Amino acid sequence: MFKELEKSVILFTSLALICGVAYPLTMNAIGNSAFTPEAKGSLVYEGKTPIASTLIAQNFTQPQYFHPRPSMAGSDGYDGASSSGSNLGYTSQKLHDAVKERVEAYRSENNLSISEKVPMDAVTASASGLDPHISVANATIQAKRVAASRGIDESKVMDALHKNAQKGYWGIIGEEKVNVVTLNLTLDREFGKVKI
Known part of the structure; x- marks a missing residue:
């Protein structure tokens, strides 16, 4: 049971970092560099x-x-x-x-x-x-x-x-x-x- 819980926590944390941090920061950086007036x-x-x-x-x-x-x-x-x-x-x-x-x-x-x-x-x-x-x-x-x-x-x-x-x-x-x-x-x- 702890092994399954550990997998779930790792998966949740990974997806949270990818979808909640890395993706928004990447899109923000692209928007601010390639589409500066629109992003602002x-x-x-x-x-x-x-x-x-x-x-x-x-x-x-x-x-x-x-x-x-x-x-x-x-x-x-x-x-x-x-x-x-x-x-x-x-x-x-x-x-x-x-x-x-x-x-x-x-x-x-x-x-x-x-x-x-x-x-x-x-x-x-x-x-x-x-x-x-x-x-x-x-x-x-x-x-x-x-x-x-x-x-x-x-x-x-x-x-x-x-x-x-x-x-x-x-x-x-x-x-x-x-x-x-x-x-x-x-x-x-x-x-x-x-x-x-």
Whole structure:
């Protein structure tokens, strides 16, 4: 019996050291050396102060900025500590009402007519509520408002948009998208921050 117990203790200790110590330390070392920005949260700094992460949506609401997808994470949305969707199903009247309200707000802020289609990602939240990307179609519609609010030519905003566009994975999986945080920071760097 003691021989079996001894084998069990040796096996448990070995697996605990391999899976609980060696593997995490190895993955941490690889991550920090090969993927340094990502391992540190893909933070964006202003001087030495972190101001955003390119992995988490920020709630840009001013007209001179591109707006992210709606968020249901936390009570006011965009809360990294409360990542989640709304959990409302397709048949939910509450979801239909929320989307209808968002469509009207999107049309109003971007001067769209009632017949113009609104991109799906402009009025629905992602599963995490923190997706920092929007579709190129969504960004293209917002470009006119952003350009007018910044007092610059729309073609300059479109150039910044296309510079920040990301292809689908391996060029075939998913659609082209734009990271809203990166795009808005690019606009601030190239054209300055707009004071309200």
